[in-house]
Amino acid sequence: MNITILTALCIFIITYVLMFSFQKIRPHVSIVSALVFVIIGSIGILPGFQYSWIDAIRAVDWNVLMMISGTMGTVFLFIDSGMPDRMSDLIVARVHSVKIMVLALSLFAGIISAFVDNVATVLMIAPVALSICRSLNISPVPAIICISISSNLQGAATLVGDTTSLLLAKQAGLDFMDFFFVKGKPGMFWVTEAGALVTSFVILYMFRGNNAEIHVERKTEVRDRVPAILLFSTIISLILVSFIPYKENAAPGQFYKPGITNGAICLFFFLIALANQVNTDRTFDKVLNAIQEIDYYTIALLTGLFIVIGGVERAGLIDYIGSLLASLSGDGSRASVFLVYTVIVWASVLLSAFIDNIPYTATMLPVVAVVAKRLSAAGGLDIDPNLLYFGLIVGATLGGNLTPIGASANITGIGILRKEGYEVKTAEFMNYSVPFTLIAVLTGYILLWIIWM
Numbered sequence: 001m002n003i004t005i006l007t008a009l010c011i012f013i014i015t016y017v018l019m020f021s022f023q024k025i026r027p028h029v030s031i032v033s034a035l036v037f038v039i040i041g042s043i044g045i046l047p048g049f050q051y052s053w054i055d056a057i058r059a060v061d062w063n064v065l066m067m068i069s070g071t072m073g074t075v076f077l078f079i080d081s082g083m084p085d086r087m088s089d090l091i092v093a094r095v096h097s098v099k100i101m102v103l104a105l106s107l108f109a110g111i112i113s114a115f116v117d118n119v120a121t122v123l124m125i126a127p128v129a130l131s132i133c134r135s136l137n138i139s140p141v142p143a144i145i146c147i148s149i150s151s152n153l154q155g156a157a158t159l160v161g162d163t164t165s166l167l168l169a170k171q172a173g174l175d176f177m178d179f180f181f182v183k184g185k186p187g188m189f190w191v192t193e194a195g196a197l198v199t200s201f202v203i204l205y206m207f208r209g210n211n212a213e214i215h216v217e218r219k220t221e222v223r224d225r226v227p228a229i230l231l232f233s234t235i236i237s238l239i240l241v242s243f244i245p246y247k248e249n250a251a252p253g254q255f256y257k258p259g260i261t262n263g264a265i266c267l268f269f270f271l272i273a274l275a276n277q278v279n280t281d282r283t284f285d286k287v288l289n290a291i292q293e294i295d296y297y298t299i300a301l302l303t304g305l306f307i308v309i310g311g312v313e314r315a316g317l318i319d320y321i322g323s324l325l326a327s328l329s330g331d332g333s334r335a336s337v338f339l340v341y342t343v344i345v346w347a348s349v350l351l352s353a354f355i356d357n358i359p360y361t362a363t364m365l366p367v368v369a370v371v372a373k374r375l376s377a378a379g380g381l382d383i384d385p386n387l388l389y390f391g392l393i394v395g396a397t398l399g400g401n402l403t404p405i406g407a408s409a410n411i412t413g414i415g416i417l418r419k420e421g422y423e424v425k426t427a428e429f430m431n432y433s434v435p436f437t438l439i440a441v442l443t444g445y446i447l448l449w450i451i452w453m
Helices: 003-021 023-043 053-059 062-080 083-092 098-113 118-136 141-154 163-172 188-206 226-241 261-281 285-292 296-315 317-329 334-352 357-378 385-399 408-419 426-452
Strands: none
Touching: 003 023, 003 296, 003 317, 023 053, 023 296, 053 296, 062 083, 062 163, 062 226, 062 261, 062 285, 062 296, 083 098, 083 118, 098 118, 098 141, 098 188, 118 141, 118 408, 141 188, 141 385, 141 408, 141 426, 163 357, 163 385, 188 385, 188 426, 226 261, 261 285, 296 317, 296 357, 317 334, 317 357, 334 357, 334 385, 334 426, 357 385, 385 426, 408 426
């Protein structure tokens, strides 16, 4: 390990230690770390390491940031319109016991979460469960926990479901439809849905004794259907443009789309939603609220991380870590590839249970790319990087469900319960989350190996 790689590693470790120790200032830490890399790279004090301001700007994935901003803004107006509550009412009207209600709302949360931010999904569905549990005079804690972890599970199903999916798409060159089928094989959507199907039986088992009948008569009024139409239009547009390749995947002379196409679509429909709101309300109050609801915390965090990872990669640290991980493969045989795959999946589960999966995933995706390349070069097997990419996402996304602090959806759910006067202990949360998570990860772990090897 030379001095350049060692220095990059030290800065990187300090960055992560500070981010995990001081959660409220994570964006500040990532931005400062990004500045350190740019300053060091600009003045040339490390041998062979050059990293200018222009390089840093190019390292930022503006498409991802635009997608996050546009989607979150439209989702806020979608929630405010009352449409999610109305959809929940229709589901609850067709169930007759607490056990089935929890299962129905959990599955509904999962389906919504495949297209909407996980936190927003919990904010949509949790109030319905609270209302029902309050009317039955039972604790809402188990129901909210199941809704939270279910929304986190299916966030990995589509391109727009979770930030980790956006990061995966950037690294692997995937588009919206590639999450359904890629290279003629089932993508992350089907793997995630298989996990959701299996965990349905886990929920039914955990609530096997709760057969109390429910009778809830409520019909939420939908104040504005336009945000729902625009959110649906966003998804349809992303599907349609997914058939147009990016420049790096286009054949010579073939028409290709700009790298910010998806982000531009999300922002375009958000702007239409804002214009509709002004026209409807004749005020800018909702517009300002929608703009304020955009997750600037995550945007700032990712901006800094993109630059940090670009600097780490320029310093050679990504290649170095990838080589170390690939060394586990030995001769590159099927058995040794399985060992590397297993380490990536289950180490991601363990780490994501305690640390934010966004910086972890952003860091590991380029490492996994190096590992796949080294594995293919080591033996006779041609390793498709999607095996390791998808394995990383399964472990990193679902692993966050193990603990109350492992995923933003979990933190949101527990925060809602705290406001209602319920303090959820870690042991109580893990009574539900551990079997749910382990079954979901195991399902994805097995399926991915069968599909891609």
